[in-house]
Amino acid sequence: MSLPALPLPDEDRQPFGPPPEYAALRTAPRLTRVTCPTGLDAWLVSDYAGVREVLGDGRRFSTRPGQAAHVLAAFRGPDSPVEGGFSQLDGPEHIRIRRNFAPQVSNPRRLAELQPLVEQITDEAVTRMLGSPQPFPLHSQFSTAITTAVIAELIGVPPDRRHLLHEAATALFTTSTTPDGLRRALEPLWAYLYELVATRRARPGDDVLSRMIEHSADSERPLTDAELTQMNGALLIAGFDTTASMLTYGLVCLLNTPGQWAKLCARPELAASAAEELVRYLGVGIGLLRQATEDTAIHGQPIRAGDYVVVAVQSGNRDTALHPDADRFDVTRRPGAHLGFGHGAHACVGQQIARIELTTVLRALAERVPTLRIEVPLHEIEWKRDSVVRGPAELPVAW
Amino acid sequence: MIRVATDRDRCIGSGMCVLIAPAVFDQDPDDAVVVLLDESPPETARPAVEQAVDRCPAAVIRLLPEPADRV
Numbered sequence: 261m262s263l264p265a266l267p268l269p270d271e272d273r274q275p276f277g278p279p280p281e282y283a284a285l286r287t288a289p290r291l292t293r294v295t296c297p298t299g300l301d302a303w304l305v306s307d308y309a310g311v312r313e314v315l316g317d318g319r320r321f322s323t324r325p326g327q328a329a330h331v332l333a334a335f336r337g338p339d340s341p342v343e344g345g346f347s348q349l350d351g352p353e354h355i356r357i358r359r360n361f362a363p364q365v366s367n368p369r370r371l372a373e374l375q376p377l378v379e380q381i382t383d384e385a386v387t388r389m390l391g392s393p394q395p396f397p398l399h400s401q402f403s404t405a406i407t408t409a410v411i412a413e414l415i416g417v418p419p420d421r422r423h424l425l426h427e428a429a430t431a432l433f434t435t436s437t438t439p440d441g442l443r444r445a446l447e448p449l450w451a452y453l454y455e456l457v458a459t460r461r462a463r464p465g466d467d468v469l470s471r472m473i474e475h476s477a478d479s480e481r482p483l484t485d486a487e488l489t490q491m492n493g494a495l496l497i498a499g500f501d502t503t504a505s506m507l508t509y510g511l512v513c514l515l516n517t518p519g520q521w522a523k524l525c526a527r528p529e530l531a532a533s534a535a536e537e538l539v540r541y542l543g544v545g546i547g548l549l550r551q552a553t554e555d556t557a558i559h560g561q562p563i564r565a566g567d568y569v570v571v572a573v574q575s576g577n578r579d580t581a582l583h584p585d586a587d588r589f590d591v592t593r594r595p596g597a598h599l600g601f602g603h604g605a606h607a608c609v610g611q612q613i614a615r616i617e618l619t620t621v622l623r624a625l626a627e628r629v630p631t632l633r634i635e636v637p638l639h640e641i642e643w644k645r646d647s648v649v650r651g652p653a654e655l656p657v658a659w
Numbered sequence: 660m661i662r663v664a665t666d667r668d669r670c671i672g673s674g675m676c677v678l679i680a681p682a683v684f685d686q687d688p689d690d691a692v693v694v695l696l697d698e699s700p701p702e703t704a705r706p707a708v709e710q711a712v713d714r715c716p717a718a719v720i721r722l723l724p725e726p727a728d729r730v
């Protein structure tokens with residue numbers, strides 16, 4: 261008997277997701293087994309406690325197959341198309357990499373230094389937008405421009421090389437990319453980063469890459485060139501499209517949920533809670549994949565070693581166990597321990613940077629462009645269909 | 660007074676605890692691993708510490724039961 265298909269985001273039907281099927285799945289007494297777009301069969305976990313349990317236990321539930329191998333064709337084969345990718349490591353090997361990231365991307369003192377950079381990039385982008393003809397393509401010219409500039413500045417990638425990260429990300433996040441297609445698409449960015457590592461080893465600067473080199477130099481196992489390339493490549497690829505899409509998608513949600521944009525404009529200091537609520541409400545609609553490492557159980561359902569498990573993160577964040585009215589979007593709420601940046605050892609490396617970016621940009625728009633409006637009705641928005649990073653493909657706005 | 664413990668081996672340096680309860684937690688400037696500033700903070704710190712327990716992605720922080728002689 262063939263299994264039901266994994267319910268995937270369909271923004272035409274449910275613009276701010278998750279698909280309506282999840283309401284029943286979340287409260288069902290048993291887990292469901294589904295077939296994923298890449299052909300693998302998996303247990304589907306869609307309630308808050310279950311998602312949190314699976315993501316929180318890397319010993320029982322490994323990321324080895326790739327976090328999105330349930331939807332990305334490039335991860336279908338036995339070999340990862342991203343060689344040496346730390347995202348597919350578990351345990352101490354993975355923690356070692358995370359500890360080389362953390363001082364650069366999630367230490368409060370380091371983050372305080374980043375704030376002025378993000379503010380400056382944002383202010384310039386708002387000024388540029390206000391001087392542009394209308395309608396203005398917000399996703400490409402504003403959201404993506406800001407988040408690309410921030411991550412590229414952090415790592416020290418000059419403007420004439422930034423197209424490399426856009427091309428790599430498009431290939432990595434597009435569901436239909438083949439394994440070979442992905443290897444070919446990543447090659448130019450990897451080659452450039454290898455060169456950059458050599459340059460920074462010879463002439464260190466104040467950027468994240470130089471600091472990683474310096475920081476790991478006195479450790480027991482200094483980072484290799486391949487690891488540095490991987491880590492900085494991951495920051496560049498994962499760092500701009502996710503946050504840009506969250507901004508653009510977030511503005512659609514803010515402007516289409518009655519009263520929410522007005523509340524934010526009246527009190528721009530709500531930007532931080534609005535940003536957090538957007539990540540809770542809209543984050544990871546596509547879900548995440550894990551593989552059981554041993555015979556175990558989730559909610560009493562026996563799971564065999566080797567079984568795949570898909571966690572429906574967005575559905576988990578809409579569970580009444582997290583908030584009694586979790587299906588409502590509310591910029592004044594404290595979203596609490598939501599799972600929009602993931603949970604467990606693989607939880608988003610860049611989440612503190614993303615928070616700073618989202619908060620700074622929302623605040624700037626609420627203060628400087630309160631008349632912001634979307635120039636097409638909700639049902640005419642063109643959504644990204646073949647990407648794991650969801651949101652509008654473009655968004656024409658005026659003010 | 661409450662009692663707090665951390666398991667530094669599993670900390671990923673996410674910085675959530677420091678954002679939520681800076682009087683109780685800090686991060687090592689070198690590897691960003693959690694540093695417990697106060698193992699037995701006052702009762703008033705309980706809500707923030709509970710929130711840190713809930714939001715720590717790596718389940719590193721624990722709120723210990725009161726010692727028996729104090730219950």
Ligand code: HEM
Pocket residue numbers: 315323327346347348358411494495496498499500502503506539543544548549599600601602603605606607608609610611613614
């Ligand atoms: C709103 C924006 C963002 C969202 C919603 C988001 C979401 C996520 C999620 C859910 C995961 C966990 C995947 C898993 O457990 O399998 C993750 C991992 C990751 N994120 Fe983000 N992210 C965002 C922004 C960023 C930024 C700005 C950066 C870089 C500066 C970044 C870099 C990474 C990296 C490198 C990982 C892999 C971590 C690991 O496997 O240990 N992300 N992200």
Ligand code: SF4
Pocket residue numbers: 665669670671672673674675676677684686691692693714715716717718719720
């Ligand atoms: S919240 Fe948890 S993982 Fe993050 S720094 Fe604190 S103890 Fe470490």
